[in-house]
Amino acid sequence: MTSIHLTTFIIAPVERVFDLSRSVNLHKISTAHTGETAIAGVLTGLINENETVTWQAKHVGKQRRFTSKIIEMLRPNSFLDEMIKGDFKSFRHQHHFKKTNNGTIMIDLLEFETPYGVLGKLINRFFLKNYIEKLLVKRNQIIKEYAETNKWKAILI
DSSP states (O other), rough: OEEEEEEEEEEEEHHHHHHTTTTTHHHHHHHHHGOOOEEEOSSSOOTTOOEEEEEEEEEETEEEEEEEEEEEETTEEEEEEEEEESSSSSSEEEEEEEEEETEEEEOOOOOOSSSSSHHHHIIIIIIHHHHHHEEEEEHHHHHHHHHTTTTTTHOOO
């Protein structure tokens, strides 16, 4: 099992950061470079507990599909999404939000496991973990940019 842990400080209310983090529309913006689009389930707006979204995008030279489901949601403190269909053996992403005096601490805890035995472990070690971490960092930068400026109004209103 591979783990990624990211912490991002955002100067914005916890409720805004929480909602931007579950916005299908903002996710599309943060992954525009991969051509990622929602093709089934929740296609726009905010995804909620027990809802799914299927993403299609070009990653690592191949068109891929990934379906995730929001398993738990405690607004505005946390939500958990898990892959229910896709290329990984398992994929679990915990999103945590902590209110501070001057903003929000957003914590991502992502765990995934690759298939393909030893080959999958090698691909993960030398490429995949860094690739996924860069996607998450970019996503978090977009959330921060939108939350800290008036751009959030185009997404949440």
